[in-house]
Amino acid sequence: MPDANDIATDAPSQLPSAKIGSRAPDFEARTTEGLVRLSDFHGRWLVFFSHPADFTPVCTSEFITFQNQIDRFRAMDCELLGLSVDSLYAHLAWVQDIEARFGVRITFPIVEDISMSVARAYGMVHDSSDSTAAVRSVFFIDPDGIIRAMIHYPLAIGRSVEEILRVLAALQTSDREGVSTPEGWTPGEAAVLPAPADIREADARAAMNGGTWYYTHKEAGQ
Structure with missing residues (x-):
């Protein structure tokens, strides 16, 4: 101990x-x-x-x-x-x-x-x-x-026990799907992709559904 x-x-x-x-x-x-x-x-x-x-x-x-x-x-x-x-x-x-x-x-x-x-x-x-x-x-x-x-x-x-459950769900979702969770995220809502690691990935993000390269949502189940 x-x-x-x-x-x-x-x-x-x-x-x-x-x-x-x-x-x-x-x-x-x-x-x-x-x-x-x-x-x-x-x-x-x-x-x-x-x-x-x-x-x-x-x-x-x-x-x-x-x-x-x-x-x-x-x-x-x-x-x-x-x-x-x-x-x-x-x-x-x-x-x-x-x-x-x-x-x-x-x-x-x-x-x-x-x-x-x-x-x-x-x-x-x-x-x-x-x-x-x-x-x-x-x-x-x-x-x-x-x-x-x-x-x-x-x-x-x-x-807030509800907040503790939310944080636990966010940690598990991040691990399972390789995503981050934005402000106020709750299970079932869209997560976001982690920040791009290089310019090629940033360009690819910018082309994804017209998304912003540094703030790209990933819908649940995608």
Whole structure:
């Protein structure tokens, strides 16, 4: 398991190296669904997200929505994994209370991270911080264990699960079809071709359906 002491501290509030395009740091931890290693998810997509604390309003709203949409994630070959620095026993009590009060059973694992070692390895908190107040992060990890996208939110702002599903669909579409996705893209809409690599490709793009060489749409299914 990554250890907080292994992370560079030569500058104040130094963030670790977890970034887009890097391999997601592996770890083993207790969760509400038993012992889990990050590498257990290899071969599938993973949305790995942290929350500041159990029994808090924004986090409760997020977890209920994640659970209500879990079938959509799994239809995209993606699993969910939550994390906070609360204890396993706090996680268990919170899961039970959500079910009792809201009728929603949280079935995805929630990682216990009392030492903050996982949170620090992923840059969910600043290395010099002894507080979890800034922790609300999302990491999109592909089947090869590579971090493909990250989103970080402040404490008071809840995440949009619909947006997380959209980003996941965009990443998968880009990989599958070799395209990019323009602003606000949603599944079924036209994507765009990546920027041309040379003048010949730029000329060919300009001739495609009267399109602009640097902004060429590719309709779904083309």
